Amino acid sequence: MARATKVLVFAGSARTGSLNKKLARVAVDALREAGGEPTLLDLADYPMPIYEGDLEAREGVPRAARELREIFRAHPALLVVSPENNASVPALLKNTIDWLSRPTGGENGLVPYQGKVAALMAASPGALGGMRGLVHLRQILQALNVLVIPEQFALPRAHEAFDAAGALADAKQQATVNGIARRLVEVAARLAPS
Numbered sequence: 001m002a003r004a005t006k007v008l009v010f011a012g013s014a015r016t017g018s019l020n021k022k023l024a025r026v027a028v029d030a031l032r033e034a035g036g037e038p039t040l041l042d043l044a045d046y047p048m049p050i051y052e053g054d055l056e057a058r059e060g061v062p063r064a065a066r067e068l069r070e071i072f073r074a075h076p077a078l079l080v081v082s083p084e085n086n087a088s089v090p091a092l093l094k095n096t097i098d099w100l101s102r103p104t105g106g107e108n109g110l111v112p113y114q115g116k117v118a119a120l121m122a123a124s125p126g127a128l129g130g131m132r133g134l135v136h137l138r139q140i141l142q143a144l145n146v147l148v149i150p151e152q153f154a155l156p157r158a159h160e161a162f163d164a165a166g167a168l169a170d171a172k173q174q175a176t177v178n179g180i181a182r183r184l185v186e187v188a189a190r191l192a193p194s
């Protein structure tokens, strides 16, 4: 039997009570049900300075970015659940993506991204659910040679969307998350080298 597809799941927020982390946890369960093998990661555990060329020349790529690069390398699929800040990608997420795209240890900057499949989700207390940020996130990842599947999910009024156990109260929203998880696992499996 083929190995289960490993999917790296993380939120674009490091906040303890993050709504995007909550949605990421829902997505992890959905991925497992879809036959994937999710790894849930918290960007709070990978603190990095804001990218700056002089700092890079002086100190190299930060250890957290090098560690994260290795974790990316071990996962053919990504599921990113990100808030929207001023209609775009939060600085934390963009900074992480940027550091990981730097040549490291003689390796090309595209190595953590190339050949990967990704799905995108967002959560926001607002009415649009963070969907405008996903437009930019899609563009950024595609520029790094990530295949981003067309299906995506933006959860509006996210502060009211979860029950006490952390599940999505709305069955339709849960079905959408499940569908995206299935599609991501399916596409990643089809693209896996045989």
Ligand SMILES: Cc1cc2nc3c(=O)[nH]c(=O)nc-3n(C[C@H](O)[C@H](O)[C@H](O)COP(=O)(O)O)c2cc1C
Pocket (backbone or CB within 6 Å): 011, 013, 014, 015, 017, 018, 019, 020, 021, 083, 084, 085, 086, 087, 088, 123, 124, 125, 126, 127, 128, 129, 130
């Ligand atoms: C600087 C800043 C800008 C924001 N801009 C938006 C925005 O454009 N659209 C939106 O829906 N929410 C916006 N928000 C609200 C965030 O979506 C909200 O704080 C969300 O809960 C953050 O994600 P988290 O709960 O995963 O930490 C903004 C918040 C901050 C701090």
